Amino acid sequence: MPPRRTVALSQELIVTACLELVESGGPGALTFRNIGRRLGVDATAVYRHFRDKDDLVRALADRLYEEALAGFAPGEDWLDTLRDAAMRVYRAFAGHPQAAVLAASRSTRREAEINAIEVLLDALRQGGFEPPEAARYERALGDHVLAWAAFEASFVMLPPEVREGDAGAPLVYAAQSRERYPRLAECAPHLPPVTVPQFETALEIFLVGLRTLAPERPSDTEPVTPGPVTPEPVTPEPVTPEPVGTEPVGQG
Structure with missing residues (x-):
């Protein structure tokens, strides 16, 4: 059996290998053994970066988000x-x-x-x-x-x-x-x-x-600048003077 080559593993490198594996072999190809084989390392080396397959899947999903927002x-x-x-x-x-x-x-x-x-x-x-x-x-x-x-x-x-x-x-x-x-x-x-x-x-x-x-936001409408307020003229109501007369004198 040929000796395994030395690979400087990283999460980025592993996720790239995962994406290639899945795209070429389908979801079922995503195993730690297949990843190790693809990278030329023992499968246990992958566990140093990802604790389980679920952790790998989430990292794979995040790689797709990263690809999506590149240059956004x-x-x-x-x-x-x-x-x-x-x-x-x-x-x-x-x-x-x-x-x-x-x-x-x-x-x-x-x-x-x-x-x-x-x-x-x-x-x-x-x-x-x-x-x-x-x-x-x-x-x-x-x-x-x-x-x-x-x-x-x-x-x-x-x-x-x-x-x-x-x-x-x-x-x-x-x-x-x-x-x-x-x-x-x-x-x-x-x-x-x-x-x-x-x-x-x-x-x-x-x-x-x-x-x-x-x-509706303020930016959706034209700004309104308040102008000077001119009070409306007030027209006084006419006052009707009370008649001035002599009080009646009582009869006694």
Whole structure:
């Protein structure tokens, strides 16, 4: 057996190997033994950096967040910031479908995910939401993005013949009875195939909802500069003088 080569292990190096393993061999390939074999080290060396597989999965998820936010800068408008950040995270996870199946449902509790949460919260606060609403909507948007990425990833992982069958679904819908399904008949020519992701459409619907819910901010209206106050003239009411006369004298 050839001697193992000396490798200066680091968490970054291990996570890179994990991503390569998962993308080439699927989620089941992520084992400490496979990682050690890929890096040319004993599997026990990996345990010095990650205590268990769950720790590895969370680090893998954080790598996708890091990839998503590389070069990110907030937009001029808070909705533009949300849109850009959401699209970046979606593309990073959907672009690594094998890893997304493992990682999309996890909270990493690491730096890159924390940065992503801060970006979304800051945009929502700029939109005028108070902290309780900003926290709730950040969670909803984050889950929305990751759920779509996981959905797309699970479709990509289906056997080719299954994907081909699903891709023909619109043709089946279009062949249904017009009398029984009149709305389906009129919309059938416009039904997108399942192979064409609809995340951007779903995201726009979500953002429209947020814009509707956003409270009006001072920056949304033209500033009003108070001018000098001129008191309105006061017209005195006419005074009717009481008649002056002689008091009646009693008769005695």
